[in-house]
Amino acid sequence: MYARRNLPSLSGLLALEAVARLGTATAAAAELNLTAGAISRALKEVEATLGQTLLLRDRQRLRLTPAGSEYVSQARHALDTLGGAAERLRSSAGGALSLAILPAFGMHWLAPRLPLFRAMHPEVALSLSTRLRPFDLSAEGFDAAIHYGRADWPAAGHLRLMQEQVLPVCAPGFLPTPPRAPADILSHALLMIESRTGDWGRWFAAQGIAGQRPAGMMFDQFATMQQAAIHGLGIALLPTFLIADDLTAGRLIAAWGSPTPSNGAYWLVWAKDRPMRPPLQAFHDWIAGMVGPEGRVTD
Structure with missing residues (x-):
């Protein structure tokens, strides 16, 4: 089992995934209903936890480093798994059936x-x-x-x-x-x-x-x-x-x-x-x- 202290926060992972997909902190902030400053702080927290540079600023956009690209790919799979578990939990509370x-x-x-x-x-x-x-x-x-x-x-x-x-x-x-x-x-x-x-x-x-x-x-x-x-x-x-x-x-x-x-x-x-x-x-x-x-x- 991985030590929890080595894991970024869920909010940090969501910010990183949104920025990787949308290209800017402003767009990620709009999608996640946060401020651009909050997105920037979340990204710094993820990089500090992992000890890696994951994003580089390229003019007005944020670009993944090779390490960042590999990490985001794996993080997306983990987020999808968590989302599926949440959906099943909501469904099990009632009589929902997803086919x-x-x-x-x-x-x-x-x-x-x-x-x-x-x-x-x-x-x-x-x-x-x-x-x-x-x-x-x-x-x-x-x-x-x-x-x-x-x-x-x-x-x-x-x-x-x-x-x-x-x-x-x-x-x-x-x-x-x-x-x-x-x-x-x-x-x-x-x-x-x-x-x-x-x-x-x-x-x-x-x-x-x-x-x-x-x-x-x-x-x-x-x-x-x-x-x-x-x-x-x-x-x-x-x-x-x-x-x-x-x-x-x-x-x-x-x-x-x-x-x-x-x-x-x-x-x-x-x-x-x-x-x-x-x-x-x-x-x-x-x-x-x-x-x-x-x-x-x-x-």
Whole structure:
């Protein structure tokens, strides 16, 4: 354990982080609701405690030294951890549940079912935020997250919600003639998600055409790619839960075949290193009941 006398004060760390980010004591003072003099005193206290010069004045701005840059990077992580702990403490005082979701899954699968959860658990104040990639649950203060892929989120429990099925779709009339074989799709414009560029290759492999890594127009979210397909920009490989209404309404049609299992599933994940609070337990049990036999817990 580090000796506490070697640790700068929290106010000093907040001042240092703000100055490093904003560049001036005046801007940091405005953000922290302090005076510029108070910021300057806090910075001197941090440097005196650490015995290092962390900031240099460059004209009207303050610039980190190499040692200061390295220290601020580590200090930010510690401040994020403290902020996450404070958020969890506030949440545990009531019935709050903070959940990170994937935008497409959250909008088209989870959101239509949430009224049932609210009806069963009106005491839970649910907060939803979008995250596209795995992150540190403890550091960011989320109780749980929806994850796509495998049961490989570090230090997390996993409940499988749904195996994803995908289908290549396009706008009616986009294909001049129906494809005679899956390989015919390669001659048309393909649309793909930048975080899952291997999906088309896996789909072709499932059709018996191995070794394909086709290029295509990139999108960062399914919703944008879905609209691009509807407006005739190409053929998109999309999850079936996302396009059910478009297929029914005729806005999209299958470019080939029937739905194919993708490489991943959707999971509810939660940190295993802390007890599951009542709001999370309620949500976990409810969604496990929603997915029924398909759900599977992995520790």
